[in-house]
Amino acid sequence: MSAQAPVLELKDIVKTFPGVIALDHVSLDILPGEVHALMGENGAGKSTLMKVLGGIYQPDEGDILVAGEKTILRTPLEAKGKGIVFIHQELSLAEELSVAENIYMGELPRKSLGRVDWSKLFSDVDEILGRLNCNFNAQTIVGDLSIANQQMVEIARALTVEATTVIFDEPTASLTDAEKVVLFDIIEDLKSRGVGIVYISHRMEEIFKISDRISVLRDGEYRGTLKASDTNQDELTQLMIGRSLEHTRPDLSQSNGDVALEVKGLSCGKLFQDVSFKVHAGEVVGFYGLVGAGRTEVAETIFGMRNKSSGEIFLNGEKVEINSPADAIAHGISLVPEDRKGQGLVLGMNCRDNMTLPQIDDLTVSGLTAPQSEQEIFKKYRDQLEIKTPNWKQTVGNLSGGNQQKIVIGKWLSMHPNLLIVDEPTRGIDVGSKSEIHNLIRELAGQGYAIIVISSEMPEILSVSDKIVAMFHGEIVHTFTSSNVTEDKLVQAISGIYEPENAA
Incomplete structure (x- = not known):
């Protein structure tokens, strides 16, 4: 050659x-x-x-x-x-x-x-x-x-x-x-x-x-x-x-808190049927499956972007009706979308304004925003998430993919959610930033956040999840714990051929 x-x-x-x-x-x-x-x-x-x-x-x-x-x-x-x-x-x-x-x-x-x-x-x-x-x-x-x-x-x-x-x-x-x-x-x-x-x-x-x-x-x-x-x-x-990555997985044996989210028999037309699961405070539940399995659609229904055809949603033990994203946000649910550039960010807007966008009404007095409050929010999550940007005035479109993703995560963390849903958290992100995002997800769980992670990457879902919900053709095939899951079992489950009774 x-x-x-x-x-x-x-x-x-x-x-x-x-x-x-x-x-x-x-x-x-x-x-x-x-x-x-x-x-x-x-x-x-x-x-x-x-x-x-x-x-x-x-x-x-x-x-x-x-x-x-x-x-x-x-x-x-x-x-x-x-x-x-x-x-x-x-x-x-x-x-x-x-x-x-x-x-x-x-x-x-x-x-x-x-x-x-x-x-x-x-x-x-x-x-x-x-x-x-x-x-x-x-x-x-x-x-x-x-x-x-x-x-x-x-x-x-x-x-x-x-x-x-x-x-x-x-x-x-x-x-x-x-x-x-x-x-x-x-x-x-x-x-x-x-x-x-x-x-x-x-x-x-x-x-x-x-x-x-x-x-x-x-x-x-x-x-x-x-x-x-x-x-x-x-x-x-x-x-x-310029360095080696640590491949050790955080200890997932911590005891979890109360049930933050419970979904019972949730269906959305032909997209998914009879989906039931729980997410505890301090727990990361991963959703894994092929494209079209219904993972993202479940998250969008919980967030009010789609109308459920049947089923119930409970937050902290109380049944709630969520008919729009505004309802979801009011109930303390945040969604970091799969398409961060198309749905998660305003690329021509600066970092501070992107991060405070969901709560702009709360930061507005007599028609004017409070820039000091906005900057305090930005500084808090810039430091917490280690976002690399010269200052708050930097246009988000000029940031790297990893830092853009952190801006989206910071935006929703600033809403102090009871439940954080993260869809494809590291799509299009380099290996170093992936490691940072994975560590961040585990740190947030350690702080008591209830988290759902949706990913198409098996190493990622295995790395961050306490439990893994495997989906196939709109249905949950099996829910694995971090202690009993293997790559072979996951592949079988998302292919529709997994038989729990033969798992041993």
Whole structure:
């Protein structure tokens, strides 16, 4: 592989923003037919480097070489014209348009007199969707698709051009296991055709499964490139964060308090049926299952985002009726949503205002907010959660993913909830920040909070949970304790084949 000429090279790339050196003389090369993984903590410079490659940012110093020739990429269209395709982590789709119009946006096939050739457009896109095993067609409106299927539309864009380099930024964050298999098959097909793949992910198991080489950034600097076959998770982690992570699990044998939440026979149409469980004060109950198992829908029903069709909810022993998020908040329930950027934050707003948003009415007197009270709240949870930001005025959209997640958690902790629900707490977050979030969840449980954690990652659910509720097709299959759960049992349970009587 080393004898091959790179399809793409970056040499001594420097990119600065006001007060920040985002990239400090970074060099990287991508070989034809390889998967080159790029790893680093949130804020390490990965996204900035990829935006330089994608023509979104222009470097202050350094050179970009495509097939050995120096190139200036002023726009994403110029990058695409050079065969560089960027599959973004954050979806960049027009939800009101069809799948076909999104995939060929700006490049719709034309007939005479400039008319769109709709027949060719839909036919070409249906062929691409067939290669991806998608269960929707070219004429489907993107806004009607699930997040996972919208991600597949983003991926389909890469198959419309003769790409020399395809950049995948956290491509599996919203995909089911079956869709991941299809994606990896597509990547193998691209490799076989000599396409260079840049693969950004925080999921170590994916990195070692599909990558040939792995490069690491830390604090905007290049830290080295390793062959995937010659390294391991511990070495990569130390290279990424400059230290080794403690893998010890906190002692979960503490005695729990009273029952904070009890759910009896809760159902929500066809989404989930007859769900019953309890959460004690000082306890973390994990919900685990495949995408579509009903985990998030249970949380959204408890929080009043969905109307239950039957069942009862009890808080601290008293039956409550929750018909809206406002009702849930009034009863002391807080929800950290799965989509922190779309549902948890106002990205253009500063850190302080994001954190105090749910209680703005309580902080308003005669139509004016009390900035001193807002700043006291922000300072308390910034210090408690160790949020890294220069000051409260920093725009939340400029923070790393881990610090954004801490802002969302701080926002809901400031409401002093009786029950804290955290959905996918570390999605899109680097390994170092994951460890911090996991420790935070356990610390909050130690302070007496009743916590529900929903996660698609088995190591995470095993790490933080006192009990684990396994769901399959909208039903609870089994509830495990931390002392009797195993990975095999969990896999069987979420696949619908677990038989408790045979567990021994």
